[in-house]
Every structure is written in C-alpha cells, then in structure tokens.
Amino acid sequence: MRRMETLVRILALLQVLMGLAAQKKTVAVFTGTEGGSVEINCSYKDSYIYSKHYFCRDPCRYFDVLIETQKADIVVSKGRYSILNTVNAQRVSVTIKNLRLTDSGVYYCGVDKRGSDIFTKVQISVKKAQVNLSTTPQTTGSTETFSTTNELSTTAKPTWSSAHILMGLAVQTKTVPVFTGTEGGRVEIYCRYRDSYQYSKQYFCRAPCRYSDVLIETQKADIVVSKGRYSILNTVPTRSVSVTIKNLRLTDSGVYYCGVDQWGSDTLTEVQISVKKAQVNLSTTPQTTGSTDTFTTSKEFHTTTAKPTWSSAHKIHIEYESTSSQTPPSTSSAFHGSKAELAVFGVLFGVEDLQ
Template sequence: MPRLFILTLSLLPWIPVVPCWVTTQNEVSVLEGGSITVPCRYDPKYANHVKYWCRGSMREFCTSLARTDETSSTNPSKDKVSIFDDPAQEMFTVTMNNLKETESGWYLCGVELGNGWKADDVAYTKVKVIHGMSVENGMVSGEEGSSVTVQCLYSERFRESEKKWCRSGGWSSCLSAGSEGSYEDTSVAISDDRTGTFTVTLKKLQMRDAGWYLCSAGQQQVAVQVQVTPRASTTEPVTSPPPPSQSAVYLPPPKPITKESWSSHRYMLESVAVCSSLLLLVGLAVLARKLWILHR
C-alpha cells in the first residue's frame, strides 16, 4: 500500500492538467522534400518561458529538435529545423525543411516550466510526409482573352520525372516539359524548376479552354479545373427616341378585327338592313294609298 501511494505521488507531475495552455494544429500534411511551418500558441503567462519542439508521442520520451534557449541560425530557411518565439503574438513557430517520408509521425510544441512537481505544458500534432503530387489551387478561373497560372507540386522522388500537362480524357492532348524542363507555344507555357514545382500558364483563354486538366509527374496525376468567364461586353448605350413635336398629331392605331368584333359589326348591319326594308315598305304603302285615293 505505501508503495502504491508513493508511485501515485511520483506520477502526479505527469498527469495532464486542464485547461491546456498550449495549442497547435491537429495534423499537418506535406509532400516529400517540402517544408512545413507549425504555429504553437501559448498563454501570456508563458511569455518568458523556454519553448521547444520535439518528436515523439510521449513528452517524457520525445527527442528534442529545437529550443528557444539555443543559438538560432541566421538562415532558418536552409536549416533542417528552426524555432522562433514571438511573445507579442503569444506564439512560437517551428519550421522543418526538406522533409522525408520517414519523418512522418507525432511531434509536440512544449513550454518548459522548470518545476519537478508539474509537467511541461505541451500540444501534439501529427506530421504526414507523403510522396506524390498536389496543386496549390484545384480550380483556377480567368476571363476570356486573359491568362491563368497553375502551380503543380511534386515530391522529391519525382524531381527527374517527365512533367506533363494534359486535357482530361485523352493522353494525346498531353504537352511535355521534356528534358529541358520547359515548353511553350501560343496558348500554353510549362516551366519546371526541378525543386518541387512546375508551373503551367494558359495564355489567351478561350471559352473552349474550360474543363478539367491533369498535372502529371511520372505515374502521379492531380486534377485541376479551369473555368473561363465571357469577356465583358462593350455595347453602346441605348438612347431613347426624340420627343414628338407639338404640331404633330398621333392617332391611335386601328383595332384589329377579331371574330367577336366582326360578329358585332354584322349584327349592326343586319339591323340597319331590316329597319331600311320596313321604312321602304311603309313608304310604298303610303304612296299606294295616295294613288288609290286619286284614282277614285
């Protein structure tokens, strides 16, 4: 029993404390040969504490890779690992360059507390180093007549592989950067920097250029959608007709003759004909009577 009590006391410093005063990203993915920058945020009370970056899934056994109390390089972009603390932003950042697939795994941001009775405050992140391809933007858009640029990223093992730009649906449409790492015609330009990126520029876009394309390096491919919007129209403004002069007289247009209007007109004509016939008969009767009286 006493041994169990002593063991419990010895583990207390390593039991996580809530709330967490250090936070970071849950996961970071990068192509092999690429770089990552991981932000690690901390509570203001840790502004003057030492910060560190280490590899491992347990803080007690992780391998230290960089510390803020060690001499920093003047060129962190070329260092394998570098760390920078910015107390004003309450954050320190870690940069890792030229990553290999074997460097995938768990890492942690840590703040050293220097207290044997309390464990350091840490936050874990998982780094995934993969080989293959990706694009900075899976969809690009441009106006008809303009140009768009696609950044195709590839991992280190495809550095010497042939780079191609293809229209989805047919390999016969592929354009290759060739051994020189470049290609250009009136509508497409391809340039491979041989360090992890080849750039495709579509020039003088036309509506028929819209669709799906593929960046290709070796056997790896990644899809890109190109959208083309119609060129803005430049039609002349529509002007209203001049107002009519005061002397002009405008008559309303004649009403069209419909079946209903024709029936109404026919009824009126028939009525006039009947009335005329009756008047004629009355007139003839009166005339005949006068002639009969004169004859007597």
C-alpha cells in the first residue's frame, strides 16, 4: 500500500511539472543594430486570419499600441513602424526602422477579438552601432604599400605618384556632394536612385534621420509637394529627387539624407548643405552723372570756406575747391526776398556776406 501511495505521489508531481513546462513558453528574441531595422514575425491560428492584428509595447495598454492592420495582405506604415498580415502564411510581420537603443524591451503581437485579446510575447534587443575608423588600403601589383590608421607610422619612404594618391583616396572615402547657398536665399538638392525605386515614397531628412527628422516626403511621382520652406519632386524620367529649401538660415548647414521608403531597411543617400553668411555693404557713394559736380556721403560732414558762385541756371552750385575766391553776384538775379531771408540762407550755407 505504501508503495502504491508513493507511486501516485510521484505521478502527481510529474503532472504538475509537465503543466508548468507547458505554461512556460520560449520568448522569441529579435535583434537589431542602432540605426538599422528589425523584422518581427508572429504566427496565429486559422480562425484569426481576418481579425485585426496589432503590435504594442509592454504592458500593452491602449496608448501602448504602435501600429495595427487594416486589411489582410496590405502593408500599413506609420512612422518608423510597418505591419503586414500575410494570410497564406498565417503570420503577422512588423518592421521597425531607424532603431534606437531605447527600443529594446518586451512587446506583444495582439489579435483583437471579442472578450480577451490573444497576445504573443516577443522581445527586441538593439545593439549599439560600432564604428571602425581603421582602414588599410593597399595597391596591388607593386611593392609600394601604405596604411591609414589612427596613428601614422612609416618605416620606409614609399614612392608616391598622383595615380597612387587618387587610388588611395578613392578607397578610403566616398565623395559626399555639397550643396552651397547664401543666408536668406535658396538651395536645390539633387539625389539619384535606381530604376526599381521610381514609384517608391521618397523623403528628405536631417541627420541622424530619425522619424522626427523627416522634413518632407513625396506623395505621387512627378508632382511637387510643398511644406513650409521645403519642396520636393520625384522626377521619374530622370530617376532623381530634387529638394528645394528657401529662406536659408545659417543653422541649415549640416548633413542630410535623401531616403527611399522600402520594406526592411530604407536606402539613404548622404548629402551636405553649406550656408554662407550674407554680406552687407554699408558704404555708399552716390554721384550725379552728366556733370562734373560730385559729392560723397560719409559719417562726418565737412564744410569749406569757399564762397559759392551764383547763377540764374541753378540757384546753388557748390564747388569744393580750396582755391576758389569768387564772390556771389547781385542777389536780385537769383532770389527775390527780404534781407532777413537772405541772412538765414547765408548762415545755413556758410556764406559770410550776401549783401
């Protein structure tokens, strides 16, 4: 009897352990790199193929929902997130682009149904992007070798030629186009793309090109879209996107990207904008043409002791000649007024005696 009781207890314990093992499911972990993208896949049962699916962050309250489906087999995009319910595979795929370190954490693929929703727990891990600053280009077919590292050390003097220098620079760096404008003016940026992207959504953003850094995006091909100081046009025949920025500011200088929105990782083309300060010329030198009479405006007004010559053709003709000693003729030919008026006029123009 005691042996039977012991056996029953062991069987009961095994059942409890099996139940715990069934309850504890493995949580899928999806890994990405900062600035890149990650794709999360969640499977569901046959009865949920036409249900609404959504993706949320833990604890998955109403305002934790990041994106949801609208119709089966149609991609829905919202900011950095996109979702697709693939009916044939009975799978929901969620893509997050421009990953941040703060995106790491617990998420859920949810199925909206009457009563309690069904959740599939997943985990996202975002790793910090690593930058390798060390490059070692070499020229083959020759004994001349050079290396570029953080420190420059040479044990032998290689023989350099213009061909070798250009080859080395081509390997080390990729040319980034620089578009220049003047403060208060405008600049137009051009970016080329491949044939397969001609009808994709194009956008223009400032580095580091997060969702909040997107300045403007296209809506339809060959149609200009304007937003504030920015305008964008996708010209399909030339496979190019042009972006215009008006009313330039000095703070507009920096690194930008022409982006192509596509499934998975977007394609980015780096460009640079340089805005120069507008130059203001405060010096003015007006002159009267068609005559030898010339005058210059400056911060100080200099008067001369020379007496002006009067004529009936023009009432006042001031010549700045220190050697002039002419005296004005009779005032009757030029002015018809009282002596008091003539005296005031003489004070204003530095004439000592008008009588």
